[in-house]
Amino acid sequence: MALAAALPETVAPDAAGRERAALEGGFALYVHWPYCRHKCPYCDFNSHVRRRIDDAGFARALLAELDRHGAETQGRRLTSVFFGGGTPSLMPPALVAAVLDRAARWWQLGSDLEVTLEANPTSAEAERFRSFRAAGVNRLSLGIQALDPEGLARLGRRHTVEEALTALDHAASTFPCWSCDLITARPGHTPMGWRRELLRLAPHLGDHVSVYELTIEPGTRFWTLYHAGRLPLPDEDLRLQLDAITAEVLGGLGFSAYEPSNWARPGGACRHNLVYWRSGDWVGIGPGAHGRLTLDGVRLAIARERRPEAWLQAVAARGSGEVERRPLNAREIAEEMVLMGLRLAEGIHLARLERLAGLPLDAILRQEMVESLVASGDLQVDEGRLRTTGQGRARLDAVIAAILR
Template sequence: MPDLKFENANALYIHLPFCTSKCPYCDFYSVKYSKQRVDLYWAALFMELEELTHKVNNHLLQTIYLGGGTPSLVAPFFIGELIKKIKNKFRVIPAAEITIEINPASITEEKIIALKRAGINRLSVGIQSFNDQHLNFLGRRSSSENNKKILTLVDQYFDSYSADLIFALPEQSLKEFEIDLEEMLKFNPPHISLYNLEIHENTPFYQRYNQGELKLPTEEVDAEMYELALKKLKTAGYQHYEISNFARRGYRARHNYIYWLYQPYLALGPGAAAFDGNCRSQNLSDLSLYLKYYNPQNLSFAEFLESEVSQPAGRFRQNKQNQEIKIRELNCLSKKEKMAEYSFLALRTAKGLFYHKFYCQFKVDFKSLYKEEIAELKENNLIEEGNERIYLTDRGKEVANKVFLKFLLD
C-alpha cells in the first residue's frame, strides 16, 4: 500500500483505546481496559511513532491531542514517557497545545498533578451532564457531585481546559438542559463544547431507538436547547467560534482548528486517521491486529525501553510477517470530494468560508461553482454573505448537516 508523505503536518492525534465499560451511545473505537493491554500497547505505540518519523518531512508540531477511549485510565507515567519520546523525535514548539481527554470517573487530584508534570497543558473533561439520572442513562460512571469536584480540581491546576456537555438526551426537558448549562457556567471554564446526542449505528442506543424505546426531544425542542445555549453562553462572554465550541478569548482549541482549516495532521493508534491534504489513512480499529503488527514479540513497555538502549535507532522494522498484515486503509479523495469537505469544515467555523482561500486551495471560483446553492441558502436565511465569505446564520447552525449536503457535487 502506498504510504502518505507528510510535508506540512503540525498536529498529532494519538488514540488511546481503553475504557472501563462501553457507554451505550458511543461509537468510538475502544476495548476493555487492562494494565497488561496498556503495557503491550505502549511498546507498539512507540514502534508506530518510530515508523511515523520516517514519513514526515517537516518535524514541527504545534499541537498534540491524546483522545480515546478514556486516556485518563492510563497511568500518567506512560503519558510522560510518550511526550518525552515525541519531543525527542519532533520539534515541538514551546507554546504547543498538548491536550488529553479525561473522564471524571477515572481521574484523581494526584493524576491531574501528574499529568501536568508529564507535560500536558490542556485537559478536555467529559462532563456530559450534571443530572444523575441522565448520567446513569448515558452509562457514565461519574455522578453530578463527582463531576463538580473534578471540575473544581481541574480549574485549580490547569489554566486551559475544556468541558463537554451533551444535549437533546432521551427524556431531557429544556429546563433540565438549562440547569446543566447553569451548573457548567458556575465554573466559568475557558472552553465549552456542546454536542447534540447522535444515535450511531451499531450501538445499543441505535437498537433501542429503532425499537421505539428512546424518547428523544422533538426537533423543535432540540433547536430550542441549542438557541438557549447560544444565548446563555454569549451573555456569559463566550465566543461561539465553531458550531459546537465556545471559548473565552485566547482559549480556542488549536488542535481542532487544524482539522477545520483542512490542514494535514498525523495520527497514531488503532482507529486513528491521518490526513496529508489529499488522502486519509486510517489505522484499522483492531487492537489485536495493531499489537500483532507493531509488537509481534509481545514486549512489555519496560522490555521495549530496555531493547531501545541496546538498539537505539530504528527499532521498528517491516518484516515478512507484518508485511502481510493490512494495518490501515487509504482513502484518496477526488477534487470534488475535497472541495465539498473543505466547504463543510470551513462553514463549521464562525468565520466561515473565505472565497480567496478556497481559490488558493483548489484554483476554482467558489461563487461560480456554488452560485445556485448560495442563492438558495441565503434566501432561506441559512447562510449570510459578506466580505468575500459566507458563514452560517444561527438557524443555519441548527440544521448544519442539511446545509452541508448542498455542497456535495455529483
C-alpha cells in the first residue's frame, strides 16, 4: 500500500502536538548506578569499581537531579522506572524506595507502573531480593549471560550455573515479572552447547529474555585480546546457526522477538525498553544517564557527566550533572524515531512520526524506496504503520539507509 494512503490524514505539526506525540510513546525514568564489584572483560558500560561508595552523597545527588526534572515535567503519568548499571542490585534498597517515593511527588504513578532493577545472580545479591521487592521493584532483570561453567569463565563472570538458576527461582517467587540477559556468539560457543544452555534455562524463565550477540568494544579487555588474535569468535555461518537455535527453542516456548535481541511471551515485553524504541520521553538521572524530554514543543537530548566523582561534584555545585541539553531538529527527531522504531516488530505509527518530527512524511521517507522494499518483502505498510518483516529486520541498516531521505 502507498504510504500516503496509509495515513488517515496529514496532521499539521505544532508544539502541543509534538509533546502529545512524544508522550504517546510513554514517559519513563532511568536511574544509573555506576558501580560493580568487578569489571567484566567485555563490558564498556559506564561502570566502575570503587573500594568505598558514598551512599548518602549519591542518594542526595540522585534526588536533586530527580527534583530538577520533576519540576519541569510535573503531573505527567509515569510508564516505568528502570534501575540500570553498573550493578544496581548493590544499591541500598532504601535508596530505591526513596527514589520511588520522590517520583510519586512529581508524577502520577499508576498501579500498572513497571519498576525494573538489574541484578547479578550471586547468592549475596539474591538475599536482598525481598528488600528490593518491599521497596517497590516489581520486575527483576538478571545478568545470567551464560549457563555453562566454561562460558561463564570465559566471560569472566563470578557466579556459577547453580547460583544463576537459584537466583532465577528466587526472582520467580519474589517478583511478579522477571527477565534475564544472555550473551551469544561467545568465544568457543557451539550450537550444541547453546541449545543445552537454553533447554536447561527453559523451566526457570519468566515472560522475558534478552539475547545479545557479543560485541567487541574499544577499551575492554576483550578488545585487546581480540586484536592480539587471542579471542576466537564464531564466524558468520556459526552465528546464523546460533540465531536459528535461539529462534527455535525460544519460539517453541511461546516467545517471540519483539525487537531483534528481546524476546517475550504475550504481554511480557519490557515497557521501559518500549519507551526508548517508541521515541517516548524519558528522564535519565545518575552518571552518564541520557534523556529525551519534549518541553514546550522542543525535543531535548540531555547528557550527563559520566565519571561518578565528576557527576557528584557537578550536582553538589549546580544541582545537576547535566553537560548537554540540546534541542533536536526535525530531521534528527525523524531519523531517531525511524532508527529505533523499525527495530520493533510493531514498527512505527506513521501519523505519530509526522507529529513528533513536525515534518510531512514525504520529507522524511523516500516513498519509491518504501514501495520497492514492500515489493521485495522487507517492509510492510498496514493500519497506518510501517514495519520491517523478519527478512527486513535481518538487514535493518540497509533498509533504513535506503528509505530515509
